Amino acid sequence: MPGPISPWRVTGTRERRRELKRDAVILAAARAFRARGYHHTSLDDIAALLHVTKPTLYYYVASKEEMLFECFRAGLDRIATACSKARRGTASGREQLIEVVRSYVEAITSDFGWCMVRAEDQDLGPELGARIRQLKSEIDQEIRRLVRAGIADGSIGDCDPKMVAFALAGALNWIPHWYRDNASLPASAIADRFVEVFVHGLAPRREGALPGKSS
Amino acid sequence: MPGPISPWRVTGTRERRRELKRDAVILAAARAFRARGYHHTSLDDIAALLHVTKPTLYYYVASKEEMLFECFRAGLDRIATACSKARRGTASGREQLIEVVRSYVEAITSDFGWCMVRAEDQDLGPELGARIRQLKSEIDQEIRRLVRAGIADGSIGDCDPKMVAFALAGALNWIPHWYRDNASLPASAIADRFVEVFVHGLAPRREGALPGKSS
DNA sequence: CCGAGTCTATACTTGCTGGTAGAAATCCTA
DNA sequence: TAGGATTTCTACCAGCAAGTATAGACTCGG
Numbered sequence A, B: 001m002p003g004p005i006s007p008w009r010v011t012g013t014r015e016r017r018r019e020l021k022r023d024a025v026i027l028a029a030a031r032a033f034r035a036r037g038y039h040h041t042s043l044d045d046i047a048a049l050l051h052v053t054k055p056t057l058y059y060y061v062a063s064k065e066e067m068l069f070e071c072f073r074a075g076l077d078r079i080a081t082a083c084s085k086a087r088r089g090t091a092s093g094r095e096q097l098i099e100v101v102r103s104y105v106e107a108i109t110s111d112f113g114w115c116m117v118r119a120e121d122q123d124l125g126p127e128l129g130a131r132i133r134q135l136k137s138e139i140d141q142e143i144r145r146l147v148r149a150g151i152a153d154g155s156i157g158d159c160d161p162k163m164v165a166f167a168l169a170g171a172l173n174w175i176p177h178w179y180r181d182n183a184s185l186p187a188s189a190i191a192d193r194f195v196e197v198f199v200h201g202l203a204p205r206r207e208g209a210l211p212g213k214s215s
Numbered sequence C: 001c002c003g004a005g006t007c008t009a010t011a012c013t014t015g016c017t018g019g020t021a022g023a024a025a026t027c028c029t030a
Numbered sequence D: 001t002a003g004g005a006t007t008t009c010t011a012c013c014a015g016c017a018a019g020t021a022t023a024g025a026c027t028c029g030g
Helices: A014-036 A043-049 A054-060 A064-088 A093-108 A113-118 A126-153 A161-173 A187-200 B014-036 B043-049 B054-060 B064-088 B093-108 B113-118 B126-153 B161-173 B187-200
Strands: none
Touching (some): A014 A054, A014 A064, A014 A113, A043 A054, A064 A093, A064 A113, A093 A161, A093 A187, A126 A161, A187 B161, B014 B043, B014 B113, B064 B093, B064 B126, B093 B187, B161 B187
């Protein structure tokens, strides 16, 4: 739906143009993968999206694998950035975690969301696959860290940080399975609902919540 | 890890033996898909697992697609069954939901869990793909129904049933991404942790909470 | 022990798609 | 406008894996 990506016919220095085109290739790949799935997308399909032929793609990218990797990275980087930003803040563990969740939802509903989640690192060679697993693991560790921080500062109740991280990441990573950018809530609204559930749980909230521990 | 599947060389009536072998083919396929991914698993691989050759598989199954479909179904059926069982009970919406979650975790950590979740219905033709989507949708609706029931009977607080269902299903469906039957918690323990998070949330619990819990 | 039905293997076809060789077009600089 | 670098195209290859034709082997009732 977002317009065609055409840095072909565009101005700027050589290097700059090349860079833009390469990005366009990655983005087109991401959209195609999302629409048809990695294995059902041929390079000709991607080339067609750009009104170009297959060998042209290879001028910007070494292999189909590399395209997938770059899509992966594009998404994961956004989340990693959000994590380290949260980390620099001074808010409570819970607040930081919530911030990360918001960024996570933004990233995962982007064009690259699908690739981050549905593409198997099996589809990447051992080389790139390992790098992706590394990135994923870092994010996982970061989430656990935030949960532990929250427990430490009292903003999060006692729980198993590992399982909480899995549950949270699972809920978030699943979004691309049902999210349709036409027909779904905007990312921020989704984030709100998720935060609500994860912070307060399903149990009916008892009245008399406010500060103070009168139960 | 669970031993080789060999109903080859086994007794029983003709029909019975055929049925057993067909099941064995499906199970072998499920394990292979889980280990290597659908697209990276050749029929020769599956045949090798059974110490048999590829054409033999075709004697029990019409196509690779059908194998995937049957794996899918094997897993989803377990969950659907759990749903309708829960439905027959008289417990509160929340209790019923929790029961479903437990069954869900059991199913999703089984050999078929991977297929239920990681296989794209894109890999199935329009025919089978539609049937799978149907099954998935039924389960989704069932979860939403339980949430609404819980809200109605007061066992669940006010919330958006659709988003809650998505969050819950996401967390559960993600399990195959990290679950390793050697190295992870047993299914029941995972279910416990998940229930804990989803029922009570991350916010520190104020004293004097609701009546305790269970098994 | 025979032959109809059941089961399995050998050996092949076929289509698709990732990837490439090398020529042609285009662009920039001088 | 010449000529070298950059960019894109046409045409092709190779390999893999799904699926099949067909013949051989096993089982079991009669």
